[in-house]
Amino acid sequence: MKCGNSQRSVAEQYGxxxxxxxxxxxxxxxxQGRSDPNVVNFFESPSGLAWLHQMSTAxxxxxxxVGQCGIPLISKYFTMVGINLFIGSxxxxxxxxxxxxxxxxxxxxxxxxxQLGPNMPLKDITIATDENFHTDQMTLISMDPASGMILSExxxxxxxxxxxxxxxxxxxxxxxxxxxxxxxxxxxxxxxxALDILHGNKSPDLFHVQQDITKGLTSTLARRVQQTxxxxxDIQEQKKEDLGWFSKKLKxxxxxxxxxxxxxxxxxxxxxxxxEEKATKKKLEKVKEDYRQAQETRRMITDxxxxxxLDTGEKQEPEEVKFKLENAYNVLEKLAKxxxxxxxxxxxxxxxxxMVHSMIQTLMFFFxxxxxxxxxxxxxxxxxxxxxxxxxxxxxxxxxKKTKKKKAKVKLTQTILKLETELKHHPRWIEIGPEQQxxxxxxxxxxxxxxxxxxxxxxxxxxxxxxxxxxFRRLSALKKFYGIMWSEHRHVKL
Numbered sequence: 001m002k003c004g005n006s007q008r009s010v011a012e013q014y015g016x017x018x019x020x021x022x023x024x025x026x027x028x029x030x031x032q033g034r035s036d037p038n039v040v041n042f043f044e045s046p047s048g049l050a051w052l053h054q055m056s057t058a059x060x061x062x063x064x065x066v067g068q069c070g071i072p073l074i075s076k077y078f079t080m081v082g083i084n085l086f087i088g089s090x091x092x093x094x095x096x097x098x099x100x101x102x103x104x105x106x107x108x109x110x111x112x113x114x115q116l117g118p119n120m121p122l123k124d125i126t127i128a129t130d131e132n133f134h135t136d137q138m139t140l141i142s143m144d145p146a147s148g149m150i151l152s153e154x155x156x157x158x159x160x161x162x163x164x165x166x167x168x169x170x171x172x173x174x175x176x177x178x179x180x181x182x183x184x185x186x187x188x189x190x191x192x193x194a195l196d197i198l199h200g201n202k203s204p205d206l207f208h209v210q211q212d213i214t215k216g217l218t219s220t221l222a223r224r225v226q227q228t229x230x231x232x233x234d235i236q237e238q239k240k241e242d243l244g245w246f247s248k249k250l251k252x253x254x255x256x257x258x259x260x261x262x263x264x265x266x267x268x269x270x271x272x273x274x275x276e277e278k279a280t281k282k283k284l285e286k287v288k289e290d291y292r293q294a295q296e297t298r299r300m301i302t303d304x305x306x307x308x309x310l311d312t313g314e315k316q317e318p319e320e321v322k323f324k325l326e327n328a329y330n331v332l333e334k335l336a337k338x339x340x341x342x343x344x345x346x347x348x349x350x351x352x353x354x355m356v357h358s359m360i361q362t363l364m365f366f367f368x369x370x371x372x373x374x375x376x377x378x379x380x381x382x383x384x385x386x387x388x389x390x391x392x393x394x395x396x397x398x399x400x401k402k403t404k405k406k407k408a409k410v411k412l413t414q415t416i417l418k419l420e421t422e423l424k425h426h427p428r429w430i431e432i433g434p435e436q437q438x439x440x441x442x443x444x445x446x447x448x449x450x451x452x453x454x455x456x457x458x459x460x461x462x463x464x465x466x467x468x469x470x471x472f473r474r475l476s477a478l479k480k481f482y483g484i485m486w487s488e489h490r491h492v493k494l
Contacts, residue, residue, distance in 0.1 A: 035085055043086040052087050060098055065105070068464075071095050117174040124369075126181040126203070127151060127168065128455035129190055131159050132462045139465070140167045145183065145457045146449040153461075161192040168193070181365070183452045186355065201365040204358040206305060206453045213298045216348030217336050221291040224339070228287050232280045239273035290335055297331045304328070305359055307366050307451050308392040310399065310412060313419045315388060318363045322356065329353045359453075366451045373447050386428050390440050393419050395448040 011021045042048040063069035071094045078089035128145045137155045152171030182194035183203040194202035304324045374384045396416050403409050
């Protein structure tokens with residue numbers, strides 16, 4: 001601004017109101033001494049303002065929209081780092097931005113669905129479903145476990161078949177999608193949705209199968225191991241105390257005959273404790289062995305329930321899997337009877353065993369779907385065997401990503417390398433060439449993703465929602481203490 005020019009003339013020259021210009025001048029003067037001049041010059045420049053806008057938008061998106069951070073904490077963060085001098089960082093201002101971002105995200109999703117949906121090829125998917133009760137109302141969630149896409153997340157009063165049908169149809173509206181399978185718990189509404197409405201397959205959630213085994217047997221055995229270990233520890237401590245007392249008294253009087261009745265009685269109790277210790281050790285070995293056997297059998301059920309053998313990569317026939325699963329449950333039920341589990345616990349085991357039929361049906365559904373893919377590709381019987389090897393490879397690679405234990409990872413990697421080597425040197429695989437190999441691999445991956453034995457993606461989503469709604473619950477005493485400390489020191493400069 002040139003000297004001698006009035007504020008009115010400058011405002012007219014740049015097409016702004018006089019009040020706006022006066023606010024800018026007052027703000028510029030107000031910043032002097034409150035921040036480093038170099039920082040002020042940068043943030044007041046076009047580049048600095050652009051960076052502030054990008055940073056504040058990214059902060060709200062990442063920590064509020066995606067994460068579980070509330071607007072008040074983001075406002076406090078902006079104040080503590082000092083950028084509240086340059087951007088609106090009050091709670092109402094940030095809430096306004098967050099609400100606008102909500103609308104933009106929804107609009108973006110609708111626009112992308114409207115643009116991409118009509119042109120997408122028909123896609124067969126499995127959906128994972130579950131409900132949660134983080135608020136006073138129930139939320140029904142459906143997701144595509146292959147991509148992680150949230151298809152629907154709606155507040156509903158019921159979870160019957162018709163409600164689920166409406167929720168699922170709204171989730172895939174505008175998308176060229178066909179739901180061929182539903183993975184979830186054994187709720188009647190979900191089962192009817194999959195079988196009667198969608199005319200697809202109902203895949204049981206392996207988590208619930210395992211959970212019933214845990215509630216019915218392994219948790220009981222784990223508690224018995226803990227209780228027996230505690231009993232053994234108490235016996236050993238008591239024995240040590242009695243022997244110490246007996247030895248001390250014996251040194252004082254010089255002979256056993258000179259001991260009093262009480263001291264002799266305590267000595268005899270120490271000997272009895274030694275017998276109890278031996279018996280308790282033997283009992284501990286037994287309950288530990290029972291627990292180990294139950295754990296291994298439960299793990300065997302998990303490792304068996306795959307379309308392809310994890311050790312060889314070979315196809316597992318449904319009848320073969322059924323035989324292994326039935327034998328495993330025979331072992332678990334015998335253990336439950338031997339350790340005298342309660343009737344309620346044995347009912348949990350029976351409930352878990354009752355899912356074997358659904359597990360076998362899911363395997364049969366998967367292989368029928370795979371056969372349909374092979375027919376659609378027009379593969380010969382010889383080519384179909386090669387393609388099945390590719391599907392097995394893709395499936396084992398998916399399993400490898402989910403495997404956490406180091407030994408299991410090493411073993412699975414060895415199986416994958418073995419199959420890769422065999423495929424690489426297979427005459428037919430070499431003959432079809434790289435371009436056709438890539439097509440086969442994509443088709444094989446799509447086929448492998450059809451076998452879904454868990455709705456863990458929805459369980460993960462439930463956990464995220466649980467963290468979001470956790471902020472609305474009553475604060476614990478410890479959190480209240482830290483809240484008071486924060487409030488008392490909120491004016492302290494870092």
